[in-house]
Amino acid sequence: MRPEITPEKPAPGCRKTDPLLVADGVSRVFGGLKAVDVEHLEIPRGVITALIGPNGAGKTTLFNLLTGFDNPDTGAWSFDGRDLAGVPAHKVSRLGEIRTFQLTKVLGMMTVLENMKLGARRQKGEKFWAALLPFLWKDQEREVEARALELLERFKLLEKKADYAASMSGGQRKLLEMARALMCDPQLIMLDEPMAGVNPALKQSLLDHILALKDDGVSVLFVEHDMHMVQAIADWVVVMAEGRIVAEGPPGTVMSDPAVVDAYLGSDKDRDLGDVIQTIRSSREFAPDESGVEVQRDDAVVAEQLAVTEMVEELAEHPEEKP
Ligand SMILES: Nc1ncnc2c1ncn2[C@@H]1O[C@H](COP(=O)(O)OP(=O)(O)O)[C@@H](O)[C@H]1O
């Protein structure tokens, strides 16, 4: 059965039944531009949430803030009931909230296996004095290695364990980054554009892994431009534009909402993963009942975006008639 996500009508900032991450008044200004301006946002537990919106909407900046890689100008947020504002990135990941990057951050001059081991948390051998006393960490080292090998096998990267990460394709690095994120048994995994630059065969495998994470009880929050993929695997969709949350709800309703599509998704809606998605859709366990669900938007923002979209289209059709 699908967990009940929200007791309220879907609307920007609506309450969730059992939120894992809760953000309040989080803002970040870059040189006068409000890159993130989130009044209230709750990320549900145990499901896959997609964060979508045009380039420059503030998705990556929001990820950076919520994971301690950047500091907000205002705001507070909590993870699993624990206040996280001001907690640095390495501590955030120890608490079970872990993220991957839009541009992968695997270390090219280390082997695949070494990269994996870096993902483990609290390693005793990392302390200077302890490093000199192998009996303190040998067992743990073996455990970490066993876990790394198990994950590499699951991600079909075992053959590459002794290769330098730099020798891998962009898609394989994305897989490695995801496998590494799992080294510390996260509760929430945040993936920033996991599919960007990944070939179709690897996309299939990434999608399968994301769905498998949910089956393992890991909550997922991912940023993605491919709307078919979002439609296929997300249980909940949050739409961001100009730093704000402008719509949220189940994928079927949010993404068929013409105002959301026109204003925020533009040509992204036509991108297709074709067969991959068909396979996934047909293997989905539940077909969420979205009849009677209505999504509320921030109408002022939608109207503004629509006006701009229209103007751009007009200009494209009649370039000679500049306003
Ligand atoms: N480090 C930075 N310095 C200045 N401006 C930034 C920085 N990071 C992001 N921005 C700006 O903030 C806005 C949001 O960017 P980003 O979060 O990367 O958007 P998205 O991930 O949704 O494409 C953009 O206008 C971007 O140019």
Ligand SMILES: [Mg+2]
């Ligand atoms: Mg981004």
